[in-house]
Amino acid sequence: MRALLLLLALALGTASAHTTVLSITPTADASVAAPKEVVFKFSEPIELRFSTFRVMALGAEMKPEDGAKAALTLKPDAPELVSRPITARTLAAQLRIPLRPGLNAGTYVVAWKLLSEDGHPVTGHSVFTVK
Structure with a gap:
């Protein structure tokens, strides 16, 4: 019985692993020359048609968390965004x-x-500075 419970626990633990962002360039809190792109690497392939990515300038008094929330509510071609819409859907x-x-x-x-x-949403944000 214990072996069965252990196997069940292991199976459930494996099935509930969330996708993670392995790296992002520019890296968090980096100070860089104006980049041409932001590059993400994930722990597993993600379905782009169900994903949202936005890059936006932060106002002087805006907290990164608030800026991230605001950016995610904008349409991909909103003038406030500096990211261009992603056309890939694979x-x-x-x-x-x-x-x-x-x-x-x-x-x-x-x-x-x-x-x-596993069907769970994963959200996050990172900040970089352009010199």
Whole structure:
């Protein structure tokens, strides 16, 4: 009986693993020259048609969490965003998000919301600064 419970617990633990962002470039809190893109690497392929990625300049008094929430509510072609809409709609373990050229100096928030393979949403954000 214990062996059966152990096997069940292991199976449930494996099935509930959430997708994670392994890396993002520019890295969190980096100070960089204006990048042309933001690059994500994931722990497993994600379904892009159920995922949202946005990059937006942060206002002087805006907290990154608030900026991320605001960015995720905007349509992909909103003028407030510096990210360009993503047209790919397949599975991807790596994603390149094109940015508008010539970003001004300032702080930018990268926000994401994706659907994990186990069906759970995964959200997060990162911040970088353009010199």
